Amino acid sequence: QCNLEGKWKNELGSIMTLSPLDKNGFFTGTYHTTVTANSNLVTKESPLMGNLNVFTADTQQRVFGFLVNWTFSNSVTSFVGQCFVQKDGTERLQTTWLLRGSAATEEDNWSQTSHRVGTNVFTRL
Numbered sequence: 143q144c145n146l147e148g149k150w151k152n153e154l155g156s157i158m159t160l161s162p163l164d165k166n167g168f169f170t171g172t173y174h175t176t177v178t179a180n181s182n183l184v185t186k187e188s189p190l191m192g193n194l195n196v197f198t199a200d201t202q203q204r205v206f207g208f209l210v211n212w213t214f215s216n217s218v219t220s221f222v223g224q225c226f227v228q229k230d231g232t233e234r235l236q237t238t239w240l241l242r243g244s245a246a247t248e249e250d251n252w253s254q255t256s257h258r259v260g261t262n263v264f265t266r267l
């Protein structure tokens with residue numbers, strides 16, 4: 143269990159589809175969100191790439207990270223997380239994300255509007 147491959151959804155209803163992992167734990171995928179910061183943005187699928195930690199012998203506690211490259215805005219979101227298997231066998235991806243938008247100037251670079259942090263939980267679709 144806790145094989146990352148397949149379809150996942152989070153509490154916002156976004157759908158993430160992850161490819162099989164290669165022997166180094168690398169994977170690709172797509173992220174489909176319906177959440178837009180401004181209404182005139184049409185959300186489309188965005189590509190992602192990620193990597194599972196393959197160096198630990200503990201196959202049930204592996205951590206991972208991935209980066210979503212938003213196709214409809216000049217921004218990226220990195221997710222880091224871990225998969226947990228519940229008592230009833232269901233799997234949950236507990237993640238923390240960091241969103242980076244573009245800043246007009248280096249002075250603006252510190253501004254809260256260009257980066258945000260949060261958490262998301264994903265369950266199998």
Ligand SMILES: O=C(O)CCCC[C@@H]1SC[C@H]2[C@@H]1NC(=O)N2C(=O)OCc1ccccc1
Pocket residue numbers: 152154156174175176177178179180183212215216217219241242243244255256257258262
């Ligand atoms: O579906 C989920 O699970 C979570 C929601 C993810 C929505 C992402 S956040 C970046 C991009 C996408 N929607 C949107 O309006 N974006 C956008 O406008 O980015 C520009 C931006 C950058 C930084 C701060 C605000 C907006």
